Amino acid sequence: MKYLLLKHYRGGPARVVDFPPMDRWTPEEVDAHIGFMREFAARLEGTGEYVDGQALAPDGAFVRYDGEGRAPVVDGPFAETKDLIAGWMIIDVESWDRAVELAGELSAAPGPGGDPIYEWLEVRPFLTAPSQISE
Amino acid sequence: MNDALLRDLVPAVIAVLVRRGADFASAEDAVQEALVSALASWPQDPPRDPKGWLIATAWRKVLDEMRAGSSRRARELAVHAEPPSGPVPDADDTLALYFLCAHPSLPPASAVALTLRAVGGLTTEQIAAAYLLPEATMAQRISRAKRRIAGQPLDQAGDLGTVLRVLYLLFNEGYGGDVDLAAEAIRITRQLAALVDEPEVSGLLALMLLHHARRASRTGPGGRLVPLGEQDRATWDTALVAEGVVLLQAALARDRLGQYQAQAAIAALHADAPATEETDWVQIVEWYDELVRLADSPVVRLNRAVAVGEADGPRAGLAAIAGLDPGLPRYAAVAAHLHESAGEPARAADLYAEAARSAGSEAERDHCVRQAARVRQLGVASPRSSRDASG
Numbered sequence: 091m092k093y094l095l096l097k098h099y100r101g102g103p104a105r106v107v108d109f110p111p112m113d114r115w116t117p118e119e120v121d122a123h124i125g126f127m128r129e130f131a132a133r134l135e136g137t138g139e140y141v142d143g144q145a146l147a148p149d150g151a152f153v154r155y156d157g158e159g160r161a162p163v164v165d166g167p168f169a170e171t172k173d174l175i176a177g178w179m180i181i182d183v184e185s186w187d188r189a190v191e192l193a194g195e196l197s198a199a200p201g202p203g204g205d206p207i208y209e210w211l212e213v214r215p216f217l218t219a220p221s222q223i224s225e
Numbered sequence: 226m227n228d229a230l231l232r233d234l235v236p237a238v239i240a241v242l243v244r245r246g247a248d249f250a251s252a253e254d255a256v257q258e259a260l261v262s263a264l265a266s267w268p269q270d271p272p273r274d275p276k277g278w279l280i281a282t283a284w285r286k287v288l289d290e291m292r293a294g295s296s297r298r299a300r301e302l303a304v305h306a307e308p309p310s311g312p313v314p315d316a317d318d319t320l321a322l323y324f325l326c327a328h329p330s331l332p333p334a335s336a337v338a339l340t341l342r343a344v345g346g347l348t349t350e351q352i353a354a355a356y357l358l359p360e361a362t363m364a365q366r367i368s369r370a371k372r373r374i375a376g377q378p379l380d381q382a383g384d385l386g387t388v389l390r391v392l393y394l395l396f397n398e399g400y401g402g403d404v405d406l407a408a409e410a411i412r413i414t415r416q417l418a419a420l421v422d423e424p425e426v427s428g429l430l431a432l433m434l435l436h437h438a439r440r441a442s443r444t445g446p447g448g449r450l451v452p453l454g455e456q457d458r459a460t461w462d463t464a465l466v467a468e469g470v471v472l473l474q475a476a477l478a479r480d481r482l483g484q485y486q487a488q489a490a491i492a493a494l495h496a497d498a499p500a501t502e503e504t505d506w507v508q509i510v511e512w513y514d515e516l517v518r519l520a521d522s523p524v525v526r527l528n529r530a531v532a533v534g535e536a537d538g539p540r541a542g543l544a545a546i547a548g549l550d551p552g553l554p555r556y557a558a559v560a561a562h563l564h565e566s567a568g569e570p571a572r573a574a575d576l577y578a579e580a581a582r583s584a585g586s587e588a589e590r591d592h593c594v595r596q597a598a599r600v601r602q603l604g605v606a607s608p609r610s611s612r613d614a615s616g
Contacts, residue, residue: 113578113597120598124591128447145587 092141092182093189095196096212099148101173106208109201119202126199134181134192145177180216189213229412231263231275232346236416238279239343240318243379247287249325250371253343255286261348316420323417324383327391328374335370336391337398342367345413347404355404388417389429389485396433407437427476428486434469435492438462450592454501466496484520487512491532506536523553531559539566554585558593561600570604 112120134140151166179196183189193211201207235256242252259282263275272278326340338356341347347355353363396410414430442456473489491512498504513529526549534542542563549556561576577597584590 111578112594113574113581114601115598116602117595117598120591120595124449125447145590147584148582 091185091189092180092216092218093186094212094214094216095179095181095189095193096214097176097178098210098212099174099176102210102212105210107201107205109207115202119200119204122200122204123207127196130196130199131179139181139183139188139192141180141182143177143179146175148174148176186215189215228264231260231267233412233416234276234279235260235346236319236322236344238276238283239322241280242283242287244318245284247284248375249377249379250375251287251290252283253371255283255290257342257349258286259283260346264348318379320417320420321379321383323388323420324385325374325377325379327383327388328377329384329387330373331370333391333394335366335373336387337395338363338367339370340391340395340413341406341409344416345409347409351404355398355406385421385423385425389425392417393429393432393485396436407433407440411437424476424479424481425483425485427472428483428489431469431473431476432485432489432492434465434472435489435496438465438469438496444588448588449595450588452592453495458499461496466493469493469496482515482519484516487516487519491516501535504535506532510536523549527553527556527559531562534563534566539563543567554583555580557583558589558596561593561596565600565603570600574601574604 112123115123131140131143149167151164151168153162153164156163181189181192183192190213193213197209197211198206199209238259239249239252239256242255243249247255256279259279262282263279267275322344323340326343327336331339338352341352341355342349349364349367350360352367353360356363358366392410392414395413396407398406398410411430411433414426414433418426418430438461439453439456441462442458442460443451445451469489470493473486473493476486477490491509494505494509494512509532510529513525513532516525517529527546530542530545530549533545543560546556546560546563551557551560557576557580561573561580564576565573574597577593577600581590581593581597584593
């Protein structure tokens, strides 16, 4: 079963611990955080559970159709939007419990002082095609 | 026979089929199919005449395709069904393929993909993997590109400038999947240099070799980006540097300067310096002045400002970026570097943080975050210097 682990710049439940933005950490703390993320992905590749991971730039906009022959409407970018997606990781695992277990581990990425940042990650199951056998 | 030698044969084989009367699109498809078969069967059962095998196999596929489609066209081609093994296509036929694949009507991404397949002899699967795209998507992109240039005569001399731009773009893609696109770009440019005697082709090849020579030093542990000033120069590939310098000198001696020769000259001056401090920045600025004259762009001016900052000090560098659009890629990172050199760590840290937000890749973003963190610590360590220099 595939799950999306969604990382938010902003949004989701209130933060458990407060910490400054990353550019105010020490270089060693930055390295430790990036290294943790990289090793997490590498470990999941090793267990055959990693599918994909991508980071998104913070800018962008909402776009919608505006009728025949008209240019699409572009709204944004919003500097202060409530929810902002930073990136994702897609995993393919045995169960919801395993997805939660892994999200929990990823959420423990180290921050200032090497302490876990207790980051909220959104876990969303993919909808899949119905299996032939259940017909 | 290794895969690179097999790939080298592809453009000439396509040229032979086109000479025999196949249109470019079907010839290219047929050679791609023959190539895939060759990659599968040759390791166990290598042919005595690899090129002859490819021509015969691909030609059969062209005829099959024609018979399945228009029978009239097939009858016309059947005349050529068993042609003698010659004539061998001359260099011009192969060169024409470069022009066609880099046709100005093609979007750059399509031109690159088509060049990789028809000139580079890569399979669709390899190209798709290199660009992290589904194979079906890449196959469609290539088919659409071929439809767009359908009917373009293959015997016309094209614009060498567009070919060089496509190869330059390809080189800058670097890695992806199992295919080393930078190495492929070098291989294809080498082939081009063998076909056409132009100083700018040598200039581009020299530029690629000089950059490639530094590749191992450009990434540190965990894929982190290492800037030029911190690279371990002992790991630079001296053989590639030497080859690049020789090519460049021969090109420059012909006194027909172009942007790739100028860029290669800058790369050669970096390669020549045992350390950043010993770099001939004054001469690098002079080459950037040439580059502005030959191919002015905001990106060139931004890079020039970095060199000016080294040659004449950070204030001069900051003056050089004053007129540029702050929205330019890497503008904030360059400004940050110059402000740091000018003894303004607080301003530099803010700019590095901004550079991280607008970074174009994860490696660049992580690098800028790390720089911001490092420079902020400088600010903490010597608050006086940052206060003195601010404003």
